Amino acid sequence: MINFQKVTKAYSSSSIALSDVSFEVKQGEFVSLVGKSGAGKTTLLKLLLAEERPTQGAVFFEEQDVAKIPPSQLPHLRRKIGTVFQDYKLLHSKTAYENIAYVMEVMGAADQEIARDVSGVLEIVGLLSRSHHYPTQLSGGEKQRVAIARALIHRPEVIVADEPTGNLDPYHTADIIRLLVKINELGTTVILATHNREVINRLGKRVITLEEGKVVRDEERGKFIL
C-alpha cells in the first residue's frame, strides 16, 4: 500500500534528513516509527503527504509515485490519508463539530450525511457534549481527540499520527493510543511516529527505528530500543 524505495531527502548538502530509506507498509498494518528528535520521522510523513519531495528515490501510495502527482490532484491524495499532529492543527475559528465537518465539506458530502457522521464520530471519541466548543475552550486531550475524529471522519485508508501524544499526560496518552488501536482493528492502516517508549513497548506491533535519517531496525513485534 505504501512503499518507500531508496528515499533520500536532503535540505542542503549538510542537512540530510533521510538517507536511502526503504520499507513497505501493507494495508491494515499498525506501524510505529521511532527515533530521537531529528531522526527523520516527520520528514518521512511529509514525503508521504507530498508536502516535501524526495531528493532521490520514490514514495508510492497505492502504486502511485506521490512526487509525480500534479498539484491539482494533491487534495485527492490527502483525502485518502487522515493526519493527526502533536500540535493538533485545528482551525481556531471553527468549533469542534465544524473542524470535523470541514473535511466532509471539502469532499462534497451532503449536509444530512455530515450531521449524521460527525455526531457519530464525536460520540466515538467521547466529545459529543463538547461539539460546539472552540479549540481554545478544550483541553489538550480533547483537542487531540477532535483531531483524531477529523482524521477518521471520511474513512481514510491510512491514518498518519505524528507525535500525537507529545503534549499529553499519561492518562490522555493511553486514551489516544487506545483510540488509534481501535481504528486499526476496524481495518484502517495506522502509521504512528513517536518517541514515547512506554507506548511502543505496550503496543507490541511493528516498529521501524530511525537513526540519523537511516532505518536501523524494522521488527514485526518491536520494542523501543535507541
Next chain:
Amino acid sequence: MFGPTLNRILRSGWEKFSRDTSSSSAALLVMVIVLSIVTSLFFLQGISSFLIESLQESVDVSTFLKDSAPTEEVTALQQSLSTLPEVKEVIYVSKEDALAQFIGRHEKDQVILDSLDAIGANPLLASISIKAWDPASFGKIAEFLETTPLASIIQNVDFHERAPVINRLAAIASGVRTTALAGSIFAGLIAVLVAFNTIRLTIYSSKEEIEIMRLVGASNMFIRSPFLLQGIIVGALASLLTFILLVPFTLFLSSKLETFVPQFSLFEYFMNNFFMILFLQLFVGIGLGVLSSLIAIRRYLKV
C-alpha cells in the same frame, strides 16, 4: 453538488468575517480610511476643475471694431470666429452697450463721468468679446484676427496687452491640474498600498489555517473562497460606511469651503455625482479586497 458547495463557501466567508473580528475590523477600518482618501481625491479633482473653469471663464479677449465697420462685415467676422474650434463664446458689444457698461462701472467716479460729458460724443468702440475653451489658444485666435480678410474692420485686439496675464493664468490652470492629478495618483497609490498590506497581514495571520486546510485535502478553490469573500465583505461594507460618513462630512465642509471657493457647494457636487462616487467606492473597495486577498493567499497555496 455545486449548490451545497456554493452555500458552504458563502457561509464560510461570512463566518471568516464575523468570527475573525480583530482582523476583519482592522481591515475594515483601514479600508474606510483608504476609501475616504480616494473620495477626497475625487472631490479635490472636482474643486480644482471648478477653479480652473472659473479662471478660464474670467479670461476673454476683445476685438475693437472701427466705427466705419459695416454691419454685414461685423456679422461675418462674428460668424467666422464662432466656427473656430478654439472659440467657446463670441459676444458682440455695441458702442451703446460699451458706454452703458462703462458708466455702470464708474458710476461713483464723478471725475470720469464729467470727462465723458466733456467729450460730448460716445468715444467707445464696438467690440467682439471672445472666450476660448483654453486660454492658451488665444494666441491662435489673435493670429486669425490678424490674417482674416476682414482684418480691415478691426481697430485693435487687446490680446497683445493682456497676453502676459493670460499666459500666466493658463500656466496656473495647467499647474493646478497637473499638481492635483499627480497628488491624487501619489496619495491614491499610498492608500492602495496600505490597504493591500493590511489585508496581506490578516491573511498572513491565517497562514497556519491555510496549511491545515491543505493538509485535510481542501482544494485551492475551497481554501481561497472564504478569504475572497471576506475581502468582498470588507470592501463592500467599507464602501457603504464611507458613503454614509460622507453625507454629514460634505454638508459640514460645504459651508466652510464656500468661504474659499464661492459658488462651489461640495454637498451639491457630492449629490450630483452620487452614483459615480458610490460606484468608485465599491469598485475600489471590493477590487482592493479581492485583489489583495488573491495575491496574499497565492503564496500559501503553492505546496
